[in-house]
Amino acid sequence: MxxxxxxxxxxxxxxxxxxxxxxxxxxxxxxxxxxxxxxxxxxxxxxxxxxxxxxxxxxxxxxxxxxxxxxxxxxxxxxxxxxxxxxxxxxxxxSKEDGPAIHPSAVVDPEAVVDPTARIGALCVVERGARIGANTVLKPRVMVAEDCVVGERCILHPGVVVGADGFGFAPVKGGWEKIEQLGAVRIGDDVEVGANTCIDRGALDDTVIEDGVKLDNLIQVGHNCRIGRNTAIAGCVGIAGSANIGANCTIGGAAMILGHLTLADGVNISAGSFVARSILKPGLYTGIFPIDENASWEKNAATLRQLYQLRERIKALEKSSK
Amino acid sequence: MxxxxxxxxxxxxxxxxxxxxxxxxxxxxxxxxxxxxxxxxxxxxxxxxxxxxxxxxxxxxxxxxxxxxxxxxxxxxxxxxxxxxxxxxxxxxxSKEDGPAIHPSAVVDPEAVVDPTARIGALCVVERGARIGANTVLKPRVMVAEDCVVGERCILHPGVVVGADGFGFAPVKGGWEKIEQLGAVRIGDDVEVGANTCIDRGALDDTVIEDGVKLDNLIQVGHNCRIGRNTAIAGCVGIAGSANIGANCTIGGAAMILGHLTLADGVNISAGSFVARSILKPGLYTGIFPIDENASWEKNAATLRQLYQLRERIKALEKSSK
Amino acid sequence: MxxxxxxxxxxxxxxxxxxxxxxxxxxxxxxxxxxxxxxxxxxxxxxxxxxxxxxxxxxxxxxxxxxxxxxxxxxxxxxxxxxxxxxxxxxxxxSKEDGPAIHPSAVVDPEAVVDPTARIGALCVVERGARIGANTVLKPRVMVAEDCVVGERCILHPGVVVGADGFGFAPVKGGWEKIEQLGAVRIGDDVEVGANTCIDRGALDDTVIEDGVKLDNLIQVGHNCRIGRNTAIAGCVGIAGSANIGANCTIGGAAMILGHLTLADGVNISAGSFVARSILKPGLYTGIFPIDENASWEKNAATLRQLYQLRERIKALEKSSK
Missing domain, CATH: 3.40.1390.10 (MurE/MurF, N-terminal domain)
Structure with a gap:
């Protein structure tokens, strides 16, 4: 006390x-x-x-x-x-006495490099070539795959998967040919990653999470993304491959960011919004269908499917009223 | 037979x-x-x-x-x-003969309290101070973190994470300062939690899941939420911190509930809807953009971005037609 | 080199x-x-x-x-x-020398059948009656539950859960009665399943993933779904129970497919779209609220809740202008 x-x-x-x-x-x-x-x-x-x-x-x-x-x-x-x-x-x-720095149930490859001050929780997997920096904590049941790097003072919560294969396939007659993912993941210092969040390894270059980034639970970060310094992302967000997200952004829960686009530094995305184009100017951006009593929603949603025609009818009225 | x-x-x-x-x-x-x-x-x-x-x-x-x-x-x-x-x-x-009540590969802290009738599956982690009630089943690879409580006759499916840190940070010049999450999670009796679902521990008070709640897979429950008795929530739902959800509600898949709001008892949220305000009257609520052939959607979505202007044009027409 | x-x-x-x-x-x-x-x-x-x-x-x-x-x-x-x-x-x-085919930390039931050419990663769980086909790879921390079948040349990434219970309950006075899920999951050949994705077992019949299907990370596949040959599904998608998805479809990230509906072969769903009805004709389908600066969105979204009334006002204007 x-x-x-x-x-x-x-x-x-x-x-x-x-x-x-x-x-x-x-x-x-x-x-x-x-x-x-x-x-x-x-x-x-x-x-x-x-x-x-x-x-x-x-x-x-x-x-x-x-x-x-x-x-x-x-x-x-x-x-x-x-x-x-x-x-x-x-x-x-x-806090009570902690156990050993590497829990005996963790599976750490002899060719992984774990800083002596880092802590590796129960039932973690750290694969060969992976590096875990000073004072970083892997809670139980975290996976850091081959050659991936986690910086200093990071916290990775249970169920996190760093370095699974990115989703890459070339179409081939009647199916898909796997593109092996030859890059890795590089996570900077002071990064926190929430439970069951996944950060995929890059296809050729690395996926990069810069210093100070905070990721909540159940987030998907696709291959070759970059997430800039101190950006904070709430739960259930999906970020498709090769998205380039600036520093000091905030992304609300369950937002979805399409691949191969850019968010400037200081962009704020409201929860639940779908980002389908680059946003190059800081500010708050939103795209959410407003919730309503179901009966009202049904009428409005049905009308929405004719919205373009309604605009044409307004044009016609304007023309005839002149 | x-x-x-x-x-x-x-x-x-x-x-x-x-x-x-x-x-x-x-x-x-x-x-x-x-x-x-x-x-x-x-x-x-x-x-x-x-x-x-x-x-x-x-x-x-x-x-x-x-x-x-x-x-x-x-x-x-x-x-x-x-x-x-x-x-x-x-x-x-x-059903065939079950193995031992606590699988030998599970990591159960000596200071956790597991009822002798509970079953702890392979590769589970139960941390110190956690309590697992009578006849509750933890399937393989479940995590119950420090001081969290699970009631009687519950089923937690593989990959569930109970009691990871809530997502809490105070802004500080050029970054974020972690708010340690000092609360825990309290799960009542007869609760079922689906695979890879996460329920975060509270910041100061506890996150509470009341008796009879059923949660599907890949759900995120933020810190300090309360989910009322017998409420059922489908997969991929996100519930942000401090949401207060009533009893006997149903929430459809992939819906998103913003934080710090209240749903009354008996509220039904349609799948895919985004709840951005409190809902204090029972009933069915919906907010979904209707799917359409892409070409039609493009025209309607483009028009939607001018909807407010269209309303103004209708007003003008109404005025001039009087 | x-x-x-x-x-x-x-x-x-x-x-x-x-x-x-x-x-x-x-x-x-x-x-x-x-x-x-x-x-x-x-x-x-x-x-x-x-x-x-x-x-x-x-x-x-x-x-x-x-x-x-x-x-x-x-x-x-x-x-x-x-x-x-x-x-x-x-x-x-x-690639360097691999370790043993079944990692010593994996928990494989003696009544599971694992092909000698398959590889079972660290801390995996393979339950009794499960079958793992030739040359299939389970990365670390994968779970394949009782009686589920995985074909040949598949890759299951870390955290995947195959065969957790589907979400099935019958309403009973003041609560829910569990419907035990008696089916299993059958996964064909050449299937890839991304990190932390969940595929639930069927209620009575099996959930079926056909040959060549590619699933990205953090996807939910509900009980009794069928996903047709060579269909590819991006991250964070939710597919509710008993959906019947054709062959050679693509489903963009974070899309949501309601249960008990059918997508024909060759249907493409844009990322972020909500599919609430069967789609029986191949083609590209979309339903996304366009993102905008927050101030513009607020005005348009507010107007959207009166859209049906606007249509009525247009009708009235058209009538009076005749």
Whole structure:
């Protein structure tokens, strides 16, 4: 358990309250109890402050006085970032003795290179020629295939597959001829990859995930994609082969990016949108069919199939009304 | 092999026919042969009854006489439910000796609590603090992470990941700071989770899957979601963080539910629909772009991008025609 | 390393250039260096030929003279197919000694039948009654469940789950009764299945994947589907139960196919499209909401929810203008 005093000693910030208070849990404002620590980063939730029973709240300077009126506060420049660092401190304070760096059930090829500070979880597979960088963590049941490289301080969650074959076939009379995928996958530093996400190896060159990229669960990254630095991608997204995605982009859940196209740096794609063309200007882009009661949807969807004709009819009306 | 007599003895229902008939297989009406047992639950398929070669058919009282004219029948209040229970009886009658309760290749932490009646399949991982309830089955290659709880009589299919980190990061200059996910996952009783589905652990509180929930394959459930009792969700659905889904809902395949919203009890979402707002009234909701021949789609989709302008043009016409 | 001469000796084609040239890598035209071998199949990229530094280029007869003017060429009837076969030759020339046919960490039931020429990767599970055909490769962490059959020369990539239970439940007061899935999965010859893809076992009959089918990553194939010969399906596609998909179809990434419907042979579905009805005529079909800047999308999407009313207003205008 941490005291308020020890938290501020390690993470900074200004404590207004009793430094000896023992924090039993980090908790959301709505449910926090008297020995629990919460945070307020979005002014939208300011109302919850008055009614919260939290023993201490992390707040910005702008509302420090208001918050202090109800109990202990930690004043921080960026309460959300402070909270993020506090979760890390909290986790370290709770964590028990870890087992061996490479779990005995993992299958690591003798010709793979695993940094001594890396951790390889239970039932992982690391194939020959693969390299795992310093302080990187492979959770259980991760696969890193032949010759693929994972940088430093990465986290790969359970079920991740790095370096399966890209989907490449040449048409041949009555079928398909396999194109062996001779490239690999290169993952930079500080990358996180969510559970059961797949990143395919390149056909000739490598598939590249740059530093700081964050991928959620069940994402498909096709062969020869590049995902630029610090881009964050939510769950269930599909990225087809050879897509070139810029730095500092965000892609919402279940969006789909077609292959061989480019997203500029700083492009934001709304969840559920289908990207069928390159987007070369930063900004927010969306393409979602709005949900509706089924009966309304049916009428509108049926009409949608005649939309082009409706436009022609409007043109005709405009012409005749002149 | 079961006889018609032994089936009725165990499951009830009224047999009209020879109780000593040996049933060699359960089969659909169209393909069933003389020693095979079929069922008719949907009156829509009544026509198939006349031509079916099935040795016996499970039917409702309403069509028992008609069906009995062609051969043996079992009359049941709810033929589909009767059939479901028959598949269970059939499976039990065929099943061979099982191996040990915990497969020797599974990696179960000494600090995990596994009920002695539970079964843990080959190459599963159960981490410390996890709890697996009575009669629950983990098929091979399932992962239940630290401190997560699975109730009684659950089935988790191969590749399921329970308790990977939720996707949480605070923006920081030039990148992202990880928010450690300090909550866990709590799964109730009688829950089934399909292959390669992922249920993330909560950030502070737990992610909750209530009793009787059925999840199909390749579903993503984000951190801090709640899925209410007996809700059934088809494959490839994505549910973003903190979504609150009611009881007795159905969500069709590949639908996407945005985070931090609420679905009331009894809401039905059509397959492929994108839910971007809370839905507080039971009913069927849909949002799908209708598929069409590509040439027609192209014209309609191009027009769709001017739809708002078309509305303005209609307004202008209406004004000028007055 | 291969020489140009040895390549032509093994794969055919006409070499114009020095047969003793050592090829160090296969590479795309844009990045190939002097000791590297590239190909030009799509005339669209003809411009890249002039500026490429590739030591040799595989081309068709139509542009052989033009290409030969800049350096060595291999002239082939179908350069892309030639390239595909070259990647296979290349891979064989690089591959090192393989380990044992069944990796010692794999869990193969004594009652499974694995052809002696098949390879079972690390941490695979092959259950009783399953059959794995000649020269088939299970990459690490693949699961083939009870009684499922995989043909010859197949490749199953990491994380694939063949034969998990289909999603079948009968409604019962206040919940769901499980329908045990008594069928299996039958996969033909020359089938490739991508990472973390799931193919469910049938309810009564089998789920069938015919010869030559190619499935990309993270695809869901529901129970009792049939996928016809040589059909290719891109990543993240969902196919609901009992869909009957013809031969020689292509289905783009993240498309969704509803259950109990039929696609004729030779149907092509665009990526991201939702197929809610049978398609009985070959051709290209699409249904995608076009992406746009968010502000434009918002206006158009809002109008879309009144589309049916707009049509009525157009009708009224047409009537009054007569």
């Amino acid at each position: 941490l005291t308020l005093g020890s938290i501020v000693a390690q993470l900074g910030g200004e404590l207004r309250g009793d430094p000896s208070l023992q924090v039993t849990r980090l908790a959301p404002l709505e449910t926090a109890q008297g020995s629990e620590l919460s945070f307020l980063s979005n002014p939208k939730y300011r109302q919850q402050l008055a009614t919260s029973k939290a023993g201490c709240v992390i707040v910005s300077a702008a509302i420090a006085d208001e918050a202090a009126a109800r109990g202990a506060v930690i004043v921080a420049d960026d309460p959300y970032l402070y909270f993020a660092r506090l979760t890390q401190l909290w986790k370290r304070s709770r | 079961l006889t018609l007599g032994s089936i009725v003895a165990q499951l009830g229902g009224e047999l009209r026919g020879d109780p000593s008939l040996q049933v060699t297989r359960l089969a659909p009406l169209e393909t069933a042969q003389g020693s095979e047992l079929s069922f008719l639950s949907n009156p829509k398929y009544r026509q198939q009854l006349a031509t079916s070669k099935a040795g016996c058919v499970i039917v409702s009282a309403a069509i028992a006489d008609e069906a009995a004219a062609r051969g043996a029948v079992i009359v049941a209040d709810d033929p589909y439910l009767y059939f479901a229970r028959l598949t269970q009886l059939w499976k039990r009658s065929r | 291969l020489t140009l001469g040895s390549i032509v000796a093994q794969l055919g084609g006409e070499l114009r250039g020095d047969p003793s040239l050592q090829v160090t890598r296969l590479a795309p035209l844009e990045t190939a260096q002097g000791s590297e071998l590239s190909f030009l199949s799509n005339p669209k990229y003809r411009q890249q030929l002039a500026t490429s530094k590739a030591g040799c280029v595989i081309v068709s007869a139509a542009i052989a003279d033009e290409a030969a003017a800049r350096g060595a060429v291999i002239v082939a009837d179908d350069p892309y197919l030639y390239f595909a076969r070259l990647t296979q030759l290349w891979k064989r020339s690089r």
